[in-house]
Amino acid sequence: MMKAFCLATAVAVAGTSLAAGAAETQETTHRYMIERTFPPGALDGVDAAAKKKVNENNATLNVTWEKSYANADKTKTYCVYDGPSEAAVREAAKLSGMPVDNVTEIPNDIKAEPRGAVQKIAAGHQRYLVKRSGAPVLKPGTEKNFGVTLITSYASADNHDTYWVYEAPSYSAVESAAKASGAPFESIAEIPETLYPN
Helix, strand or coil, X not given: CHHHHHHHHXXXXXXXXXXXXXXXXXXXXXXXXXXEECCCCCCCCCCHHHHHHHHXXXXXXXXXXXXXEECCCCCXXXXXXXXXXXXXXXXXXXXXXXXXXXXXXXXXXXXXXXXXXXXXXXXXXXXXEEEEECCCCXXXXXXXXXXXXXXXXXXXXXXXXXXXXXXXXXXXXXXXXXXXXXXXXXXXXXXXXXXXXX
């Protein structure tokens, strides 16, 4: 009887530990910005069936695609993904046959946007993604002087690598605002299209 009680207690404790470990694993999700370069025309066939296949491949690794910002000729994308690790995100890309140029974990928002939000841009404006390295200290209010509005931003844990999504009337307005902000930038890309997983 004592052996049976000890065995039942051991099984209960082990089950609780396993359940806690499983819950901890499920709760540990990280957000990543994945930069990709595609050959011209590679994204022209992204339809519901292609998205479904990507989502199925991602699900096998507990990876979720939130959105992708694409440049005008659809050769460069900046994809926001959630996943348990960088390795899982890279493996999901491999399963779907997608390139990966760079992966940056982006747990921080400088200006948050609700996850899954669909951006609506004013007529005559476009969206631009400004990539910065080095913890940026921006002079406040400089964007408005150039007609530029910050939509959202993503940052690495140490704020060293940041991605800023702006709405603006032109590339030159974004460039002027970026220079006037006092924060150096690596690149500016026009991102007129957003690809969503559904």
